[in-house]
Amino acid sequence: xxxHSHDHSHSDGAVHVHVHDVSLYLKVFGALIFxxxxxxATSYLDIDGFVRPGTPHGAGGMNFLLAMAIATAKATFVxxxxxxxxxxxxxxxxxxxxxxxxxxxxxxxxxxxxYYRQHEDRFQGVLVHPSTGERAPGGLSDIGxxxxxxxxxxxxxxxxxxxxxxxxxxHEGAAGGEHGAAAEGEHGGAAEGEPHGAAAEGEAPxxx
Amino acid sequence: MSAxxxxxxxxxxxxxxHFETPIQxxxxxxxxxWVFLAQEILFFSGLFVAYGVVRIEYPEAFAAGSMQLNKIMxxxxxxxxxxxxxTAALAVRSAQLGKRDEVSRYIVIxxxxxxxxxxxxxxxxxxxxxxxLLPGQYWNPTHLVGIDAPVEHMHVFFGIYFMLTGLHGVHVxxxxxxxxxxxxxxxxxxxxxxxxxxxxxAALYWHLVDLVWIYLFPLLYLV
Numbered sequence: 061x062x063x064h065s066h067d068h069s070h071s072d073g074a075v076h077v078h079v080h081d082v083s084l085y086l087k088v089f090g091a092l093i094f095x096x097x098x099x100x101a102t103s104y105l106d107i108d109g110f111v112r113p114g115t116p117h118g119a120g121g122m123n124f125l126l127a128m129a130i131a132t133a134k135a136t137f138v139x140x141x142x143x144x145x146x147x148x149x150x151x152x153x154x155x156x157x158x159x160x161x162x163x164x165x166x167x168x169x170x171x172x173x174x175y176y177r178q179h180e181d182r183f184q185g186v187l188v189h190p191s192t193g194e195r196a197p198g199g200l201s202d203i204g205x206x207x208x209x210x211x212x213x214x215x216x217x218x219x220x221x222x223x224x225x226x227x228x229x230x231h232e233g234a235a236g237g238e239h240g241a242a243a244e245g246e247h248g249g250a251a252e253g254e255p256h257g258a259a260a261e262g263e264a265p266x267x268x
Numbered sequence: 269m270s271a272x273x274x275x276x277x278x279x280x281x282x283x284x285x286h287f288e289t290p291i292q293x294x295x296x297x298x299x300x301x302w303v304f305l306a307q308e309i310l311f312f313s314g315l316f317v318a319y320g321v322v323r324i325e326y327p328e329a330f331a332a333g334s335m336q337l338n339k340i341m342x343x344x345x346x347x348x349x350x351x352x353x354x355t356a357a358l359a360v361r362s363a364q365l366g367k368r369d370e371v372s373r374y375i376v377i378x379x380x381x382x383x384x385x386x387x388x389x390x391x392x393x394x395x396x397x398x399x400x401l402l403p404g405q406y407w408n409p410t411h412l413v414g415i416d417a418p419v420e421h422m423h424v425f426f427g428i429y430f431m432l433t434g435l436h437g438v439h440v441x442x443x444x445x446x447x448x449x450x451x452x453x454x455x456x457x458x459x460x461x462x463x464x465x466x467x468x469x470a471a472l473y474w475h476l477v478d479l480v481w482i483y484l485f486p487l488l489y490l491v
Contacts, residue, residue: 075291080361082361131486135482
């Protein structure tokens, strides 16, 4: 693999490195081009629709995850072989990977904040503030009894901590877990039928 | 002072007087470069986080915006950058072997690839300008691909697009400058089989530019 084999003891104070064959670099380059072609090709496929028929293209996140996995594979090839992290001092790799991890923490915490702005947490019975970054301070407000969701209610909408709209559903099974459905309920005008259960008692739902 | 001067007089010309041995100088330089590269990741991360926040807020606008970008041009630029990364790595390899002419040849190819990237980018930007696909108050779409009418908040996608590719483009231009500097120094005969650290560090910078693009390409053009 190498043109020279060196003693790695560094006892003479000179810089000795392992010189790789050109063929190694060509192989890595070949892999990078292969992955590029694959990621462009798969971007034309509707993987989300294949995994769960009916999902709009890109909405299921499968195309996104695949593209990011391929990009990460390519980045790893560049770091390990082109940038010589494999044989470089371990501390250098630690610094670089540490930088990436801090960027990941930055992304995760920021998204965890912004994504839940103005969302009702139906399990805690609270509304997350603020709706935008302009309305500091944040925090939570109790959305109260009028926003307690009956078991057979698919989703509901709250404005200013007050329940304004109920969307009845026909079977109980749909109530669990679907985050997107809860978010859609905020905008949906499908408030037909009557308000449900105990929620109706103190306060009548406002007309839309 | 006198001890250091005495030491420096014994070492090679390129060995800074505050280092004991070439390996110490080499490892210090590499450590410094990796710290800088980690900083570059964090420097770009702000825009990547902005991408994430805005994409989750307006997924339809991002899907529509992504449709306006040319996958072929973006893909071609990806291949150009990957190839330039290969030649940068080969330049370092030749430098490790002390082959000065080869180093120059590989660096010239790398620089030409960097210019090719900027030329393709220029054509892409020009098309976006002509079609009014610009951020904020400059948003004035006159030509759309794959959709009949502009999607609400779509200009935000182009704000993110121009910031991310613009910052990356600035890095490419800086890379051209650094590689040219290394080329001049190599032609002057400053590097040898014993001392090629600057070639290595310049290549590391260039690989980082490539790394950022490896993520930008799918994020903006493909998904």
